[in-house]
Amino acid sequence: MSVHTLASPALSRRSLLRGSALFAGGAALSGLPFGRMAFAHDVAESWPALAALADKYVASRKLANLFLTFGWGASEDHPHTVGGGTLALGKPTTVDVDSLYRIYSMSKPITGMATMILIDEGKLGLDQPVHEILPAFRDMQVLIDPEGPLEDVVPATQPITIRMLLTHTSGLGYQIISKGPLQKAYNELGLVGGRVSRLPIPGIEPVTPAPGLAEWADRLATLPLMYQPATKWSYSCSIDLLGRVIEVASGMPFETFLKQRIFDPCGMTSTWMQVPASEAHRLTDNYGIVGGTPFPIDPAANSVFLDPPEVPAGGGGLVSSPKDYDRFLRMLLGYGRLDGRFIMSEEAVRVGTSNLLPASVDTSGSWVAGEGHGAGGRVSGSSFGWGGAAGTLGAVDFGLGLRSCLWTQYMPSEAYPIRDEFLAAMQSDLEAMRAKKMAA
Template identity: 75%
Template structure:
């Protein structure tokens, strides 16, 4: 079966990554009125403008759901704002156990898996990729990123693990490459996350490579877009790290994530394939056309009920607000979740820091003036990333705050939700400050 792959869209992702909207909210949330209570509950009453924003989108049926979570430090549960239903055609409400396609929010998970292997001594950040995968030793670079695949020059430096973590290896992507290189990615089945079984006008069907090993081997035969360690360019590098994890650990990628992250964190509902028994918890995903949501991946026939040929470290996971909050909580604990040590403290501290190579030019990119860690944006003590279907998450180490926004629609720029969220958040905080001063 051919994939309907989200990476084949020509959609801008700048809205998603422009300023890390939720990351920027951290400093403003330091006076959260619900304090640090240990039990999860809806706090919409304390956040009338944020709650009104969620209600506006849900009650007008622009979205089936808009659900936010906020949690402090090692408190067991995150508090919630907003809601809605799993589907516009149904009545089952979303909650912290609802299943969402998190797409690129998979990247920080893969990044931390790499940091575990660094901590284990099986990898190092500045280790050449060809140490593990010799097929990447003699890579070529396009003279023109949109030009002929035959017009290339050799790489000046080898691809490293650090570069793969930070999108600075020079690799392409089905949403950033153009011209012959884009055609080559498609013809070689170099897919990432999936969208739908339903044919989507304007989005070519791509038959994926048969498995992750072949996917990586095919990638190695294609030229890079840029010289390694010179430019930040959003890429398939985190997907390639899934294969790196397999080679370094001796375990298949999904097994490694399950054994080293999901089970120790208690993330019992995070998968690349949704079990049939859990489909009743899965949200519908919508495409927004002229302001109208149209189902592109209904839960009952979701492509995520099929096992992927390519387990995508860059965009393949389905998870729940509760599960992902436990991952964020582990990061806030610098590798500990409660009393459980999931990963080394230094591995987290390094992974959430700015790992960009000093030689990289970020001007004109989504990372201009900002930092990038192990699979996520790193800015002023915050770390996080977003997903192609509207999800977004962050940890703020300065405040000990973990937060996430949950919804399901594509493309993210169809609605100005993140800008509106920031404005609503500030209105609520202004009212709180005024009440406190009175």
């Protein structure tokens, strides 16, 4: 079935950069002399700048909702909230921690940690060549010009490794990043990384996805790389490919592995590639922003996420709730431990949230210049996390002992400066908390 995917000129490098910009702000505040704080569940009074930001966007009807969640330490068993709004403009149902959001690339840290579980168990190696798991990737070719003819290639000078897939340094392209003949080939072969809508959307090319993750991976192996492996940081479909690696290494379907090894043990009961029809009433509408005006591009009642995905995309395919994602972040903040049990080992979390970039990689001019990248997420100081194409953000700051998320639904994410404003407001509120604590 033909669906509208993320092949969109509107989803620019800038919008995706904004998706990962969160983590510099939190890291700059790491080590402040305050720890866990006892707040009421609604903590707007403690985060006044963030509360004002949420109110500004919701009250002006620029967005249906802007909902923020926070938690201190790994022992607090629920997130505190700021902001709100409704599931859709003009509808009365308010958002809460159980509302459902398309998290897009916030799926990447989840897939990254799934990979770390298998590395910890010895079923994968961090520096293992991918072709040992997926033989089709043994003899890769590399474009001389990333935007040039597909026939103008040279052999790869080294094999792609699991580390390179985790850190976007494999040289692979991406449907939403590649240009020229390579992007055309991605679309023609159905190498999708996420879904947007059933509706025709101006500027988004309809693409028929490959029939399943195994076929998706086989087709990907036939195309050249954009760059030589381990030479350049370039946002890529590598986390989607890890979904297939996980299938082969674990011996179970990718979605089954996520459910059995992460979602069920973490108590994440509202995270899926396909939203059950019985839960559609919790799903937000997703909006496109044109000229500052929102219009629905994926209404909940007819959402493409009610259908099973042709390709379960580990890099951008999940829907989740604020409560669920907070539990995932809480598990990371607890170094693998949640509610008294280990979901994954402390070492796997410590390695996965550390800088895993190969030493040979040039990050100059990239989104992570001067910073690092771990297992599917940006590493900046003591922070780890990532953002999604529909405006969501999620991170843990190990120095502050803070887990935080921003929840909203609109595309492209640079249509509003929310993410920059969020960073500034969060930093302002955290500094005010520090000053108050020191004055006490």
